[in-house]
Amino acid sequence: MSFIRTFFEDINPQKLGFTYSHEHIVCVPAYWKERNADDLLLDDKEKSQKDVEDFAINGGKTIVDATAIDYGRKVEEVAEISRATGIKIIGTAGFNKSFLWSGKIKPELKPMIGNYETYYEWIEETPINQLTDFVVREVEEGLEGTNYKAGQVKFGTGYNMITPLEEKTIRAVARAHHETKAPIHSHTEVGTMALEQIEILKQENVSLEYLSIGHMDRNLDPYYHKKVAETGAFLSFDGIGKIKYAPESARIKSILELVKAGHEDQILVSGDTARKSYYKHYGYGLGLEYIIKKWVPRFVDEANKQGFDGEKLIQKFFVDNPMRCFTFKK
Template identity: 55%
Template sequence: MSFIRTLTGDIDPKTLGVTYAHDHLFCVPPLWKEKKLDDFLIDDIEASIKDVELFVAAGGQAVYDATAIDYGRDPVALKTISERTGIRIIATAGFNKAVMWPGHMKDGRTFQAFIDGKSRAELAAHIASEVTEGLDGTDLRGGVVKFGTGYNTISEAEDKALRAALDAHKETGAPLHSHTELGTLILEQLAIVRAEGVDPTRLTIAHVDRNPDPFVHRKAAETGAFLCFDGISRIKYHPESVLIDCILKLVARGHEKQILIGGDIARRTMYRNYGEGGLGLGYILESWVPRFVEEAGEAGFDGKALIHTFMVDNPQRAFAFTS
């Protein structure tokens, strides 16, 4: 029997509801804090809750919080947000990317030193324990195993952490999530996943819309992997028209059951309630979904049915544990 592991307990996948498949509701990345990059510090629980309430008011019910330990994960804060707003939150085991690893852990070591000091098997055991025992000394367990790579680069340490994450997936049955820097190395990640004997249908690839290349998207989708479009509202990268066009190209090829939607809100200036007046956590459901439905209809598709597929049906499979 499959299940989804949330911070308030394991649930039947059918009860997950309308889901953002990549966001950051509370995080204090150690490296960015050390560098005093305050915009990256999502550290006000009351402000986060107010934004989650916008998401709930717009019909949202669940969020995958993609914050790994090297990006400042706080499972206790996330559980508080879940309990006070009623949403389901899936938390993250594993690691993000090497650019974050000069940051310091609570014991004073850098993440780089921690990873360098462990074998692949030891890293895999560590990640698996975050899923089966708890995160950061708590009994709150991760529901997804994450790995990441850099901009057109995979460092030796990233390669080890990646393969360790795949090993932890094999041990626990937890779903996988990958960070791709600006959408690069999507196919290269998938080559490693397959070489390690892991089913690509258990992987969600983040930031595919940062590299709006229909050929790369198609080749990735042909493996069965989930593709997460999480750059919505990030006009500095690409306008919404480009993202919607990429999505509809995948739909036209029959890949609608592999598309996930998220905002990846990870800056105070993107939140509405952190004092900057950003678009906020409700934006996708409030504004982007109606636009997508209209444009999909103009292209000859049932936009409302597609949104239900992307945001309700697909997350039930993407975030489920398998035996």
């Protein structure tokens, strides 16, 4: 049977429901903590939980927590939020982009990954096959020694570049995907290097229908989006609400351009809400309710006015497409 792996159980994909495909719920990244970047520390479980409750109240069912080990996961706290709110959580194994790896590793993780001081040291000195084995364990046994298993594997790359160590993690994650059948998510910095990531995954014989590529709305280039979509990958428009990068009109236009080109089955939408100032109950921001409560009605209105079926597209972006994207391959 096809399944999606959540924190508490493997579920039938039909049970996924309305899904945010890229968020962060509770996390304290070592890199940002060491630099006293308080806005980037989601360190209050109760406040995070209130935002998740807002999502649930408005009809949300599932959140993909895209927090990898090098971004300061708080696995037990996220599990408690899932239990308290009824929101299903899909966890993430794998790695982020390399500039974050200078952060110091939590002492409690060292028995699992070795006595390294930083994530950079660990990734640099560990053979690919051992990194692969670590990712596999997080999918098949549990995140950071817990019983909560990852439902996707992740890698990341920097702005307009892929470093040798980032390529190493891409290959490790690709091999973990083959072993576990878990779907793959990629971080792109400002929406760059997606096609280059794809070339490496092709070398690792990855079928791109199991890949979702993040931050595509940080690079609002319709030609580029179509080239990525033609590979079969999912495109994640996960910066909704971040007007400092682009107005919502530009995001909606780019999404509808992909729909016009026949790629409506490859679009995911989320908020990547990874700052206190983005959260309603930390910093009076838009919060996790924004997309489902305010953005969705606007999108439906704009899509309908342009001759599309807005409600049908919302069903695809938040239910049908995540249902396929996060299913473990057969």
